Amino acid sequence: MDRTERLARNIMDDIGDHHIVVLCVLKGGYTFCVDLVEYIKVLSRNSSRSIPMRVDFIRLKSYCNDHSTDDMQIIGGGDLSILTGKAIVDTGKTMKVLLNHVEKFKPKMVKVAGLLVKRVTNGGGYKPDYVGFEIPNRYVVGYALDYNEYFRDLNHICLINENAKIKYQI
Structure with missing residues (x-):
């Protein structure tokens, strides 16, 4: 929670007086998103x-068991025209596909917040x-x-x- 509050402070410092659209990437980002938004609201008050x-929501699906697949599905986010000219703070993990999709709506600024970033050798060069x-x-x-x-x-x-991976695999 301390780290989430620090991220909220950093976001507020960077965003300035811009209107923010928080685009929560479901389902894995909802808890972090709720906590982050709450800290931003408290700091703003x-x-x-x-x-x-x-706050709006979009869902990305790219995993089967513990492996990322090449089949990226964007679900929801029906009318993302609300993003036009807005600053966006996004939480989620599969950003390149989502960012390409979001850029079509010409937001003024896009910033990505991620609670966790894995240390990978070939991560594609993307970091929130x-x-x-x-x-x-x-x-x-x-x-x-x-x-x-x-x-x-x-x-x-x-x-x-x-053992859990085997028990809950599909």
């Missing part, structure tokens, strides 16, 4: 400036603007992150062991 903010923690390249669950829709309900983040 306790400062001399009020930052108008909207705001990073909570850098973690080893291991599959984690909890805090809305899942393994085939299981474990989202955990209040903490943890590694999934091989």
Whole structure:
């Protein structure tokens, strides 16, 4: 929670007086997004400036078991014309496809916040603007992150062991 509050402070410093559209990437980003938005609201209430903010949702699906697939599905986000001319703070993990999609709506600014960033050798060179923690390249669950829709309900983040991967694979 301390790190999420720090990210909210950094976002407020960078955004200035721009209107913000928070685009939450479901399902794995919803808990972090809710916490981040709450900190931004609290900081805004306790400062001399009020930052108008909207929240919208989009869903990306790219995993089967613990492997990322090449089949990226963008689900939801029906009318993203609300992004035109707005500053966007996004939370999520599969950003290149989403950012290409979002840029079609000509936002004024796009910033990406990610609670976790994995240390990978061939990550494609993409790194969020705001990073909570850098973690080893291991599959984690909890805090809305899942393994085939299981474990989202955990209040903490943890590694999934091989027995659980076998038990819950599809």
